[in-house]
Amino acid sequence: MQVDDGFWRLRLYKAVVADLNEFFAAFLSDYCCNCPQVIARLPEAAGESFELVAGVYPGCCHRGAGDIFRLEGVGVERSHLAPELVAALQQERAQLLRRDNRVVRGGAYTIRRLADQTTVRGAHCRYFGPQGCTLGVLKGPLCINFICPPIRDDLLAICNDDPDLVGPEEDFLFIYRTLAVISYEDPFRAEAEVDLFRQRLLGVKELCRSFAESSKCKSLFDYFNSTQEQ
Ligand code: SF4
Numbered sequence: 639m640q641v642d643d644g645f646w647r648l649r650l651y652k653a654v655v656a657d658l659n660e661f662f663a664a665f666l667s668d669y670c671c672n673c674p675q676v677i678a679r680l681p682e683a684a685g686e687s688f689e690l691v692a693g694v695y696p697g698c699c700h701r702g703a704g705d706i707f708r709l710e711g712v713g714v715e716r717s718h719l720a721p722e723l724v725a726a727l728q729q730e731r732a733q734l735l736r737r738d739n740r741v742v743r744g745g746a747y748t749i750r751r752l753a754d755q756t757t758v759r760g761a762h763c764r765y766f767g768p769q770g771c772t773l774g775v776l777k778g779p780l781c782i783n784f785i786c787p788p789i790r791d792d793l794l795a796i797c798n799d800d801p802d803l804v805g806p807e808e809d810f811l812f813i814y815r816t817l818a819v820i821s822y823e824d825p826f827r828a829e830a831e832v833d834l835f836r837q838r839l840l841g842v843k844e845l846c847r848s849f850a851e852s853s854k855c856k857s858l859f860d861y862f863n864s865t866q867e868q
């Protein structure tokens with residue numbers, strides 16, 4: 639691997655994250671803004687209710703999550719992003735944090751379990767700010783790959799239960815596989831894999847867009863939340 643490998647790999651990595659950021663903002667962010675209602679759909683959450691006592695509930699953005707560089711997924715043989723890519727990513731993150739050093743990041747929150755009034759304290763990811771993630775295209779692999787089971791169920795319903803489009807449970811949109819190719823293969827294979835990823839994402843976006851238009855709801859979250867309440 640060449641010394642400057644991390645930089646072209648980071649360029650592709652950021653392109654993938656940029657596309658996903660746009661997709662999340664258009665179709666999934668409403669879920670995360672209503673995280674407790676989404677989590678309440680999980681069978682294991684039946685009868686469980688929590689209230690926020692202090693701070694901001696960060697959804698999935700808990701301490702440490704942004705610094706996990708693990709890759710999982712079917713057929714993904716490498717277990718982590720390439721060290722060169724992680725180094726380039728961390729270098730750009732450090733520059734961004736120095737540049738935007740007035741933004742308050744991190745923090746803590748407390749929730750109370752209504753069943754027995756016990757309280758639980760949690761810590762935010764150190765990149766979590768008042769408007770959510772402050773890393774933009776520099777967020778980590780787990781941040782772009784994880785969707786909780788209720789979101790996955792809804793996307794599968796929209797995508798005609800096609801796992802080739804949505805990807806397997808442990809590898810949403812085959813993002814880990816794409817990141818593994820970006821990490822370890824040559825530039826031609828990596829570019830081709832990013833093209834395939836973009837085609838897949840475009841397919842999901844088109845289905846989400848036409849579903850949202852035909853359902854006439856404010857958001858996908860709104861539509862599926864209302865069907866749960868009926
Ligand atoms: S992915 Fe699911 S669990 Fe995570 S913040 Fe969004 S709604 Fe909440």
Ligand code: SF4
Nearest residue numbers: 699703704763771781
């Ligand atoms: S890096 Fe951003 S998206 Fe990832 S856990 Fe931290 S705040 Fe959330």
